[in-house]
Amino acid sequence: MLQARDIHFCIHNRPIVDRATLQLESGELTVILGPNGAGKSSLFKVLSGDSTCKHGSVHYNGKALSDYKSIQLAQVRAVMPQHSSLSFPFTVFEVVELGLLPLGKTFRKELLQEVMVETQTWELKDCLYGNLSGGEKQRVQLARVLVQIWDKRPFPRYLLLDEPTSSMDIALQHHVLSIIQRIKSRNIAVLAILHDLNLAANYADKVILMKNGNILHQGKVNEVMTGPKLQAVFGHPIEVYPGDEFRPTIIQSTPLNRINKQIKHA
């Protein structure tokens, strides 16, 4: 289990994340939602170990994050940040290969090709990473982190994704979320920051709603993704249509409805 308690993160004495407590369990996808500047990426960076918090603690499998050597930590969790820049002219294959580094020599020969086929990056393998489109780059970065945790291990592991599908078309977004659904069952907990409420409603097991550095609500999808809670967090009219007992089906912002009506009447 990943356990974060009372995370308090400041920049120049300004609280960016205020006493956030959460846990991630194997077999679950937890999605963080919230408006721009809510503190999602800042919390994410504290959880991944990229930032250190002023107060609070993060434990992976019962051991404090600060007690892990970086190579050990890379064997327990894989991180896809919101932006990844490369200063060398790497090919796609070489970028994905970076995901093997924490594995030492203990990986299967077929691993890279398997992950690259699954993420639809195999056909790009000889291209220069710098020449790819935004969505292609995201697929390659996803392949890199998936390589790190693809094969089963006898201990729980964690996949942390900051807006992994933000540049992808709708088909790829669903494809990526379906890969995440499958990888969860390998004793892996997934945390993803998303901006698409419908993707979250369709795939998340748990949702965390953040605003102004605070976690306002967290829990099961159908408990957290209600119209009133989403409206309060985003400060925008949002309608939620009930689906089955576990998750809402369609979430729509009211102005979009109005636009649709205007199009119909035009």
Ligand SMILES: Nc1ncnc2c1ncn2[C@@H]1O[C@H](COP(=O)(O)OP(=O)(O)OP(=O)(O)O)[C@@H](O)[C@H]1O
């Ligand atoms: N290095 C920094 N220096 C100063 N302010 C920062 C820094 N990093 C983040 N912030 C501020 O902290 C707040 C939270 O930023 P964060 O990136 O965590 O938000 P977010 O919820 O991920 O937003 P978005 O949805 O736009 O990605 C913002 O107001 C941002 O300007």
